[in-house]
Amino acid sequence: MSVLKKQIPYTFKDPSLLDTRSFIGGEWVSSSSNKTFPAYDPEDDALAAEITDLTRPEIHNAISTAHTAFQTYRHVPPRQRRFMLRAWSDAIKAHASDLAAICTLELGKPFTESLGTVAYAVSFLDWFETLTEHVRGESIVANRADNRIVTVREPQGVVAAVTPWNSPVAMITRKVGAAIAAGNTVVVKPAPETPLCAIALAKLFERCGFPSGVLNVVTCSAETTAECGAEMCENRLVRHLSFTGSTAVGMWLHSECAKTLKRTSMELGGNAPFIVFEDADVEKAVEGLITSKFRSSGQTCVCANRVLVHESVIEAFSKQLLKRIPETLVAGSVWDKKTSFGPLYSSKGVAKVKRHFEDALKQGATLLTGGLEDEKGRGPNFIPPTALRVSANLTSKTSDLAFSSEETFGPMVALIPFKTEEEAIRYANETNAGLASYFYTKDASRQWRVAEALESGMVGVQVGLVSACEQPFGGIKQSGIGREGGSTPLEEYTEIKSITFGV
Numbered sequence: 001m002s003v004l005k006k007q008i009p010y011t012f013k014d015p016s017l018l019d020t021r022s023f024i025g026g027e028w029v030s031s032s033s034n035k036t037f038p039a040y041d042p043e044d045d046a047l048a049a050e051i052t053d054l055t056r057p058e059i060h061n062a063i064s065t066a067h068t069a070f071q072t073y074r075h076v077p078p079r080q081r082r083f084m085l086r087a088w089s090d091a092i093k094a095h096a097s098d099l100a101a102i103c104t105l106e107l108g109k110p111f112t113e114s115l116g117t118v119a120y121a122v123s124f125l126d127w128f129e130t131l132t133e134h135v136r137g138e139s140i141v142a143n144r145a146d147n148r149i150v151t152v153r154e155p156q157g158v159v160a161a162v163t164p165w166n167s168p169v170a171m172i173t174r175k176v177g178a179a180i181a182a183g184n185t186v187v188v189k190p191a192p193e194t195p196l197c198a199i200a201l202a203k204l205f206e207r208c209g210f211p212s213g214v215l216n217v218v219t220c221s222a223e224t225t226a227e228c229g230a231e232m233c234e235n236r237l238v239r240h241l242s243f244t245g246s247t248a249v250g251m252w253l254h255s256e257c258a259k260t261l262k263r264t265s266m267e268l269g270g271n272a273p274f275i276v277f278e279d280a281d282v283e284k285a286v287e288g289l290i291t292s293k294f295r296s297s298g299q300t301c302v303c304a305n306r307v308l309v310h311e312s313v314i315e316a317f318s319k320q321l322l323k324r325i326p327e328t329l330v331a332g333s334v335w336d337k338k339t340s341f342g343p344l345y346s347s348k349g350v351a352k353v354k355r356h357f358e359d360a361l362k363q364g365a366t367l368l369t370g371g372l373e374d375e376k377g378r379g380p381n382f383i384p385p386t387a388l389r390v391s392a393n394l395t396s397k398t399s400d401l402a403f404s405s406e407e408t409f410g411p412m413v414a415l416i417p418f419k420t421e422e423e424a425i426r427y428a429n430e431t432n433a434g435l436a437s438y439f440y441t442k443d444a445s446r447q448w449r450v451a452e453a454l455e456s457g458m459v460g461v462q463v464g465l466v467s468a469c470e471q472p473f474g475g476i477k478q479s480g481i482g483r484e485g486g487s488t489p490l491e492e493y494t495e496i497k498s499i500t501f502g503v
Ligand SMILES: NC(=O)c1ccc[n+]([C@@H]2O[C@H](COP(=O)([O-])OP(=O)(O)OC[C@H]3O[C@@H](n4cnc5c(N)ncnc54)[C@H](O)[C@@H]3O)[C@@H](O)[C@H]2O)c1
Pocket: 162, 163, 164, 165, 166, 167, 189, 190, 191, 192, 222, 225, 226, 228, 229, 230, 244, 245, 246, 247, 249, 250, 252, 253, 266, 267, 268, 269, 270, 300, 301, 302, 407, 435, 474, 475, 479, 480
């Protein structure tokens, strides 16, 4: 019998991927309290499934189990780890359609976009697989003639991974893939809004030859999340806490982890500037903005959030944007393969966009297209792609606008005119966030100058997408600590041990 509480227009090739239990030590477990929590379909807010709601002692048990598994898994040779990672990647590819359907169901992401998300998630496993056999130490010439010094890189132990709803497949493969490639064991806590993707990933993982306890998935409701987080931070067996989510929660977890001096990786919120200079190719810049701003209906941490357009090209830019929005962003049922634009994940997301929209209008912005009302009635969480323009005389105080000081995390964009490069850079950097920035100019020296001046961990020059497994992903300032992907992720999940020999 299906665990789904509603009918969806998709037939699963492998219905066993759908489960509502947690995965600990190779066993599928329900909470001893028998409590469950609801997961909803954002397209209509209908109940999708009832998920097991673990208690703190059960999280404690998952960590102990992962620690026991680490004692043997740490000695599994890298090539064998590589082959198991390959098997997991192949299993996900073989079940990509089912996984995409689960992502569509619990996140409201259009099915075609969900397929892209699964491919992006798999790319991390493929990338880490290539790095598995390249963990290296070094040999150091000692200053004492009777000493020899070498370093080795060792896995850290139990990694606790806490992941967000907005990227329920890739944020798990990005963390778990790197951690287990390096020889660690992991306890993952997915967001309560999107537990089914994490569970399905574990279902595939268990078929790939990994020893029991290497991956554990613990599901918790929003209410029990705080005690689950406290256990992960306070338990001394957890050696690394890897978090992706909001800056506020990340800061709290980071400070709690300080009490047991854990390593932390923090991938936090952004507030990306997107700058269009006077010499930009306007059509190209508009395509970049649509990709950056509207993918996932504006719900990614690297989405453009503050769009600065030089005053000499803002008319042409607005015109092109208004032409391309309806041509590119096709709204409809999330199950229709032609749909490229879906609802937000919940009423919480809708309320935030609404607040930013109303604040911008109150402060004098004009509406170019969209607005919060959806005359076609496409569900409770649907907001049409919306564009506003901030008037020139607001530029000096744009940082007071709500959409400018916080991530909107939704499909609303406000164009802000500017006059000089200095003014644009000053405004772009006027935020505590420093995750991604984007700009468009054809001038090669300006490309270098502005890329170096922008305060963010990732810069897109003439591109609206900066996410790739081979690229270091992460932020500076209050957007995070550490990098995921790129050539260093196994270093992030290993410790250096120096060994001195007396000869
Ligand atoms: N930098 C990145 O790579 C990246 C990627 C995706 C999302 N994000 C950010 O994530 C945010 C959106 O996600 P969100 O609203 O789910 O963020 P959130 O911080 O509310 O939740 C993220 C995760 O943390 C958990 N959590 C919340 N409180 C906790 C606690 N006290 N202890 C332990 N876990 C706790 C949640 O259940 C969820 O699993 C945005 O700010 C976005 O920019 C960043």
